[in-house]
Amino acid sequence: TQLLEQSPQFLSIQEGENLTVYCNSSSVFSSLQWYRQEPGEGPVLLVTVVTGGEVKKLKRLTFQFGDARKDSSLHITAAQTGDTGLYLCAGVISSGSARQLTFGSGTQLTVLP
């Protein structure tokens, strides 16, 4: 089983602060995704990173894929209360004709006003 470990598990910060969430594995993934999940809803894709060392920006969110394609980070600048949610990383595994996702356990982010 390929495992993805996310840290921290919980994070509570004040609005305006910066934060970084980490996703680590001993396995190499063909690509890695970050999802955000709000209470009572399914996860929604934020970004997919494919190339080792790749950096993608989505407004105040910056995603980086490690050079060895085993780890990733999500950095949020000037967090807002609307950023509150569960952030999940997921490694993409190509298995035959299917593409499966292995999910990390998530980081629960709370941004306080």
Added chain:
Amino acid sequence: NAGVTQTPKFRILKIGQSMTLQCAQDMNHNYMYWYRQDPGMGLKLIYYSVGAGITDKGEVPNGYNVSRSTTEDFPLRLELAAPSQTSVYFCASSYSTNPSYEQYFGPGTRLTVT
């Protein structure tokens, strides 16, 4: 488009009962998936399907069965429910050729087995 829909939203089962969780998508996606999400844990893949008539086991298939008779529907069957199956169940779908491999998730079914 409604996207991925799941019914019911909530269900309480007694130990040993059975039920079917319904999932439907109207995006003409060929891939569909069932996950369970336990508190403090990520999503674990139960079963998946790459097209009508084709299903395969994921990481945690024991105690579950699936079928895929149409492209749109992918029901998950629980036989002899056990307390360990208390969880939130998510159905998802994706295009096989989508380069971002994005999976679209339904709103989930919260199941309690007592």
